[in-house]
Amino acid sequence: MSQFDVLFEPLKINNLTIRNRIVSTAHAEVYATDGGMTTDRYVKYYEEKAQGGCGLCICGGSSVVSIDSPQSWWSSVNLSTDRIIPHFQNLADAVHKHGGKIMIQISHMGRRSRWDGENWPNLMSPSGIREPVHRATCKVIEEEEIWRVVGDFAQAARRAKEGGLDGVELSAVHQHLIDQFWSPRVNKRTDQWGGSFENRMRFGMEVLKAVRAEVGRDFVVGMRITGDEFHPDGLNHENMKEIAAYYNATGELDFFGVVGSGCDTHNTLANVIPNMSYPPEPFLHLAAGIKEVVDVPVIHAQNIKDPNQAKRIIEAGYVDFVGMTRAHIADPHIIAKIKNDQVDQIRQCVGANYCIDRQYQGLDVLCIQNAATSREYMGLPHIIEKTTGPIRKVVVVGGGPGGLESARVAAERGHEVILLERAEELGGQITLASKAPQRDQIAGITRWLAMELERLGVDVRLGIEANEALINELQPDVCVIATGGRPFIDQNSEWGAEEGLVVSSWDILSGKVEPGKNVLIYDTICEFSGLSAADYLSAKGSLVEIVTDDIKPGVGIGGTTFPTYYRSLYEKEVIMTSDFLLEKVYREGDNLVAVLENEYTGQREERVVDQVVVENGTRPNEELYYGLKEASRNKGQINNEALFDIKPQPVLSESGDGMILWRLGDCVSQRNVHAAMYDALRLCKDL
Numbered sequence: 001m002s003q004f005d006v007l008f009e010p011l012k013i014n015n016l017t018i019r020n021r022i023v024s025t026a027h028a029e030v031y032a033t034d035g036g037m038t039t040d041r042y043v044k045y046y047e048e049k050a051q052g053g054c055g056l057c058i059c060g061g062s063s064v065v066s067i068d069s070p071q072s073w074w075s076s077v078n079l080s081t082d083r084i085i086p087h088f089q090n091l092a093d094a095v096h097k098h099g100g101k102i103m104i105q106i107s108h109m110g111r112r113s114r115w116d117g118e119n120w121p122n123l124m125s126p127s128g129i130r131e132p133v134h135r136a137t138c139k140v141i142e143e144e145e146i147w148r149v150v151g152d153f154a155q156a157a158r159r160a161k162e163g164g165l166d167g168v169e170l171s172a173v174h175q176h177l178i179d180q181f182w183s184p185r186v187n188k189r190t191d192q193w194g195g196s197f198e199n200r201m202r203f204g205m206e207v208l209k210a211v212r213a214e215v216g217r218d219f220v221v222g223m224r225i226t227g228d229e230f231h232p233d234g235l236n237h238e239n240m241k242e243i244a245a246y247y248n249a250t251g252e253l254d255f256f257g258v259v260g261s262g263c264d265t266h267n268t269l270a271n272v273i274p275n276m277s278y279p280p281e282p283f284l285h286l287a288a289g290i291k292e293v294v295d296v297p298v299i300h301a302q303n304i305k306d307p308n309q310a311k312r313i314i315e316a317g318y319v320d321f322v323g324m325t326r327a328h329i330a331d332p333h334i335i336a337k338i339k340n341d342q343v344d345q346i347r348q349c350v351g352a353n354y355c356i357d358r359q360y361q362g363l364d365v366l367c368i369q370n371a372a373t374s375r376e377y378m379g380l381p382h383i384i385e386k387t388t389g390p391i392r393k394v395v396v397v398g399g400g401p402g403g404l405e406s407a408r409v410a411a412e413r414g415h416e417v418i419l420l421e422r423a424e425e426l427g428g429q430i431t432l433a434s435k436a437p438q439r440d441q442i443a444g445i446t447r448w449l450a451m452e453l454e455r456l457g458v459d460v461r462l463g464i465e466a467n468e469a470l471i472n473e474l475q476p477d478v479c480v481i482a483t484g485g486r487p488f489i490d491q492n493s494e495w496g497a498e499e500g501l502v503v504s505s506w507d508i509l510s511g512k513v514e515p516g517k518n519v520l521i522y523d524t525i526c527e528f529s530g531l532s533a534a535d536y537l538s539a540k541g542s543l544v545e546i547v548t549d550d551i552k553p554g555v556g557i558g559g560t561t562f563p564t565y566y567r568s569l570y571e572k573e574v575i576m577t578s579d580f581l582l583e584k585v586y587r588e589g590d591n592l593v594a595v596l597e598n599e600y601t602g603q604r605e606e607r608v609v610d611q612v613v614v615e616n617g618t619r620p621n622e623e624l625y626y627g628l629k630e631a632s633r634n635k636g637q638i639n640n641e642a643l644f645d646i647k648p649q650p651v652l653s654e655s656g657d658g659m660i661l662w663r664l665g666d667c668v669s670q671r672n673v674h675a676a677m678y679d680a681l682r683l684c685k686d687l
């Protein structure tokens, strides 16, 4: 008996028994290659989840059914050709051998993609109305094309079945073609496919009928819908209940997946994959509302991260299955850990949305904190085995994410690990980032690592400034320098950092410097720190203008994250100015004058403020690294800088008494949390 038993009660969808109530819901992985074929990487990614206990994986988010549903932008799986069938057989075998089940989401994205992908197709939609998020224009889908796409759905479902997958999920969610037909604001047709309720439902119905005719009644066919588009002219919850009941009444659907919100505007896109600024399960009520009007199982995913939360939802019967999708991206062994009473060892998703924000840029899905996710095929492990070689003494300098991950991995390998951190707390830049209004949960990344170090018995020494003498005294076999960076606010002497005219976003977020009344933030990086400083200062009552020479403030932040910043910044009347360089800052009486210059016209403007914050990234804290490197070179030892994809050298000096010296993360050059975690894992996994 475990308190989580309710999560492990098997449940049938059609005739298929799912071993527990937890699902990894459909997500575009961006791992398919060769015209949309699943790869070794793809298979191993899902195999790891099945091995970790996942009941049902719905793979292939937005997998395409037709040649003209553009897939290359998201490297989606391509079900428009029989070539996919043997690939599915590999995938199904890999998941089935661990007791999991696997289905695929199939879709035609209609207007919701790009036309300049692999086949350069014309995008099609019911009435040719453009969708702003993907910025593509589209044509009106013609009658023959509608029937062809209906047939394409059926053939795609057949390929899934022949490939041994356990079912298909029809995507009528996120404003893909089926729900584009449903929506009166997108479907303005006056023929049999538009206008009345029945006409708008017709395309989805024809798809469902054709799919059933092809795969038979025993094969699982579900549908994913939204519970409310959250659009002033969109389908609301009552409309969606009516639609769900209508399709349910056919008796042809085996499950409904329900999520909250449409996502065909920048603002609603953020709701669909709610980041850390959202509360837990913000749209559960919508799924529960749909469950009231259907008589097949309902799956709901959106910010369900915690086993207790999942348990409460299932126990209360709000839905039948909980999706824990990003939770699996962060830790594919989450279910095994729940089952084995290791809940506090789960690496919990913090909602940073690195995964989805990469996907929206057409990049492969990665986890901000778990570098092994989707790199299983490269041999990066989720479960780290003990070394069979000699036990080494490892000294890690720096308690930010890269240092903590190095210490964790080295300790999992069984080495004796000491971690030295200058500050009185662990976390490094993550701690700073977590001070901003929407970002507190990011601290979960280093909190988990700190807990793991405690469990593994790492000797963590806080308040210790490491230097060469101390390292020499500790005599490590391996020394990992993860000392991060420091704000690069003195790049331009005219900014006046040396005279103390400007401060950094770190000074602000750490509370080292009091917020000014009238603040100008100059942001050359346009990622989180600048917007976080603006959000933080304006929350404290400062009047803030954020200026960048880039395209717009926050331009480097992905599509599900910048909208939540923008909501907050607009609400607090932060002024956002693009295309201006900060030329110089000078003092005038009690004020500071910031001189700005338009990048394109050279036009100069001045701002009179009482505080100027410069966010210009970091430069490495590399002095210790170079000091140690120089010293050991003088001793005739060879040292390795972290050269990736080169296996760590077991012993660096001929005599075997040398020290392996590595540096990683921002101590090499400024990148991001994932880069530091990846550095740490790939360096230390073979120690």
Ligand SMILES: Cc1cc2nc3c(=O)[nH]c(=O)nc-3n(C[C@H](O)[C@H](O)[C@H](O)COP(=O)(O)O)c2cc1C
Pocket (backbone or CB within 6 Å): 025, 026, 027, 028, 029, 060, 061, 062, 063, 105, 171, 173, 174, 224, 259, 272, 273, 274, 301, 302, 303, 304, 323, 324, 325, 326, 327, 355, 356, 357, 359, 365
């Ligand atoms: C990288 C990524 C890609 C996604 N792509 C799709 C998709 O193609 N189709 C879909 O229906 N949902 C997609 N989703 C949404 C997920 O299925 C899920 O609803 C969402 O992540 C919220 O659940 P979670 O909080 O458990 O992660 C995607 C999510 C992520 C993180």
